[in-house]
Amino acid sequence: MKHDPTFWILARASGLTAYILLTLSVLAGIVVKSRPFGSRVRQPAAIDTHRTLAALGLGALVIHATALVLDKTVPMPVSAVFIPGLSHYRPGSVAIGVLTAELMVIVYASFSQRRRIGFKNWRRLHWLTYALFAGGTAHGLLSGSDSRRAWALAIYLGAIASVAAATTWRALAPLTQGEQNVPSRDR
Numbered sequence: 431m432k433h434d435p436t437f438w439i440l441a442r443a444s445g446l447t448a449y450i451l452l453t454l455s456v457l458a459g460i461v462v463k464s465r466p467f468g469s470r471v472r473q474p475a476a477i478d479t480h481r482t483l484a485a486l487g488l489g490a491l492v493i494h495a496t497a498l499v500l501d502k503t504v505p506m507p508v509s510a511v512f513i514p515g516l517s518h519y520r521p522g523s524v525a526i527g528v529l530t531a532e533l534m535v536i537v538y539a540s541f542s543q544r545r546r547i548g549f550k551n552w553r554r555l556h557w558l559t560y561a562l563f564a565g566g567t568a569h570g571l572l573s574g575s576d577s578r579r580a581w582a583l584a585i586y587l588g589a590i591a592s593v594a595a596a597t598t599w600r601a602l603a604p605l606t607q608g609e610q611n612v613p614s615r616d617r
Contacts, residue, residue, distance in 0.1 A: 437501035451487035523572030530565035
């Protein structure tokens with residue numbers, strides 16, 4: 431009987447989709463604070479876009495993990511998608527991915543807890559996003575079966591360049607009057 435590659439293809443596609451969506455979420459988060467398009471992008475719309483992209487990215491991560499468990503190409507026990515280090519396939523880089531995914535869930539959950547944990551703590555927690563982006567990038571490059579292909583490298587390099595450029599621009603852009611440690615919008 432021939433092996434059905436459906437779940438293997440789904441795992442690869444959903445992993446890259448999650449990475450792209452989470453990269454776009456990071457970029458949208460930078461736009462929320464830096465407002466590179468002036469008043470053309472309203473802050474509530476940018477916040478909603480940021481949250482939606484993050485939620486979609488986490489959804490793609492769930493599909494990625496589920497497809498890996500269901501695929502027969504590389505055995506992946508259910509526990510390995512929740513506990514870093516239990517994967518037999520590239521255990522170090524998969525552990526980075528598991529830990530990154532779990533921390534992303536915490537950062538995403540902090541959106542609804544912002545008032546409870548306080549704006550300063552919420553903001554500090556959100557600084558983790560840069561480390562999570564690095565963790566997701568490392569996981570994809572080190573674990574992904576397509577990572578050495580030109581098109582996949584272009585995705586990773588494009589994401590890294592975009593986040594680096596937006597972060598640099600944000601660091602160099604002057605703060606607007608409303609950005610003096612005042613939360614932009616509490617939900």
